[in-house]
Amino acid sequence: MLNDLKIKRLKPTDKMYRVADHSGLCLEIRTTGSKIWRYRYRHLNTAKMVTIGKYPEISLAYARAKTLEYREQLEKGIDPSEYKKNEKVLAIQTKQETFQFVAEEYLEFKKSVKSAEWLSLRNRYLPKDIYPVLAKLPVKTITSLHIRTVLDNAIQRIQKSGRGTGATKGNLIRQIMCEVMQYAIMTSRIETDPTYALRGYLSRPDVQHAQPVDKEDIAKLLSAIPNSKSSQSVKNALKSAIYTMLRTIEIRRSKKEFIDFENRIWTIPLVSKADLDAGHRNMKKNRTHVIPLSDQMMTILKEQFALYPESPYIFPGTDRYSMIGKTTLNNTIKSMGLPHVTMHDFRATASTQLHEANFNSDWIELQLAHVKGDRTRASYDHAKWLDGRREMMQVWADMVDGWK
Template identity: 55%
Template sequence: MLNDLKIKRLKPTEKVFRVADHSGLCLEIRPSGGKFWRFRYRYLTKANMLTIGQYPEISLAEARLKTLEFRKQLANGVDPSKYQQEELLKTIQANSGIFSLVAAEFMETKNGQQSEEWFKRRNSHFQKDVFPVIGNKPIHEVDSIDIKNVLDNTMLRIRKSGKGTGETRGIFVRQIIGEVMSYAIITKRISIDPTYALRGYIKMPEVIHARPLSEIEKRELFPKLAVYGGSISTSNAIKAATYSWLRSIEIRRGKKEFINFEDKTWTIPAVSRADILAGKRNMKKNRMHIVPLSNQLLEIIKEQFQLYPNSEYIFPGEDGGMIGKTTLNTALQNLDIEFTMHALRATASTIANENGFNQDWVELQLAHVSSNKTRASYNHAQWLNDRRNMLQWWADTVDNWGK
């Protein structure tokens, strides 16, 4: 049997596992660290499993009481799962199908289909922007004016936060309200999607594409990094991105196991569907990518291994875990550098093409891989040495920027 001490000691692994309590109650521990109460039972000889809730929001005592309730239902010939569904429907009907409940029902239908990041992003905007305005309103009464108010409030909130002008967030909020409305149409709650009239309401600002670094910025980059007062791991990560042409996400999620010192390669593997849903994608596109290591990048990686021997990541954050999403760009801002990490890739691409390197090598090194999987696999083997020579030339070029 479980107790709170045993539960707290349960640590996540790479796969979902369950620990039994008694009477069909068990605790499911997911790779993300979430712990969920589940009730296993048989109804009409068919095995079933029902989710009770998440620990510690649902305590052990509460989960056991719920299990007892389910067992009484079974004793009376009632399927607990069907009973819960019927109760949920009654609740929705009792609340006239208010928007927040329909949204919750819609989100429930996506369990196991979408990533944790997908749920986190939507739930955040529902709580901050949508529910305060229309959450308690019957969904069939929500009209285009209501949604316009939500969008206006969202953009105003973003502008006040200083994190942009809000158009991108506003369009996303309209999109997620539309997802709920589409679900409401499918489930016969409404017949018209009121977000449709607002599809052209928000105009996106002109996209500013990453630009190559100026000559002054090239000369100043490494000298500024040399006097960076923050983590060595952060400054080394920026240098590694400069030498390797990798994206920030690929630098941040790079693990020591990806490095082969003998072959002088950094191989980023594709991940499973389960890992993608858990938000563990290694690259923007989920495919294998091989980076030949220049002498300069190899020395940086060796230094990182020595400085952070206990971390699984090549460039860990302060706690030894994955470096934060905004850490690298924030570091550039703190150094009074007026470009983002993506500009490093734009610079490499521009200069390599100007110096006559094969465009296919450049595109492959940027991980702009052909949609033809057979051709992409062939290119990895065919052009590895060519890209190795290109990246060594590039590293030597970068080292001459400040001279």
């Protein structure tokens, strides 16, 4: 029988050899000096051998215990080698069935058809809120109680940070878990989605509709813009949002190729279905939108083209080759002492003021990209009433400047 002292004295030779312990356990000494525990046995009259592990990582005591386990398997008619292979397969399968494995597989599956922003959002909340609870759990064992635990923890984290009730982000987190579970169903890992029962668990906060901005606040904003520490691109983007009635997404994503200086038109085109499927769009709704350019906007756009000649975007971000950040404009407004004002409020302001000035309601709604009616008619609406809208946009820009 072996002991640790005897084992340490065993030296390699120019040929591999084995030294027996007992009950079929032996130590294999290889020419490299490695010492490997092996169990020799017969099953169905066939001599076989199974590897237990390397010494000293696998101790003598553990090797003997494993030998006893294998002998018990033989008594039950089980082949230890086959049993070990099955254990390995089961371990691999178990890993492939965990929530984290399925989630990462799902993101890989989607990354070619989704935007970088979509992936970034999921890569943010999966490790922050979801993996701490679900990562190592096989998806088939996850229940609605697990989902609720994730949501409760996320709400507590968000509320503790002082960033609101957490209901909006909580619903997003539930949606991400739902996406993974739906993918698990699609890949035949589970049959039911445990997130379904939590659909109404978090009440959605009341939608905060845009409110017209007081003339005094617009005047304060326009006066503060020149002294802002923001880049000239951000300053001009803010002024453009007021003058054009465009949404933040439309300001941020617009490219220089959209501008026709000769005809004084800014045309935001619709995107292809492939781009739409990938999460790339120029507008809230995928349609063509035409903005007649006032004198003020012509000046701003010419300045942007001169300041950032190498950028594809009209209003580039910090590295000049990317668009302005998603929250940059609203955060800049807050930094100017107007925390109650948002970019979207400028649109409500323009609508209110232009209606009071008795401009055609259809012109105003079209300029806000509030297209009504069937899709066939809507596809031609973008260039409608262009002369009247051009006059209206100049009056609006002059009206805004008059408030300074």
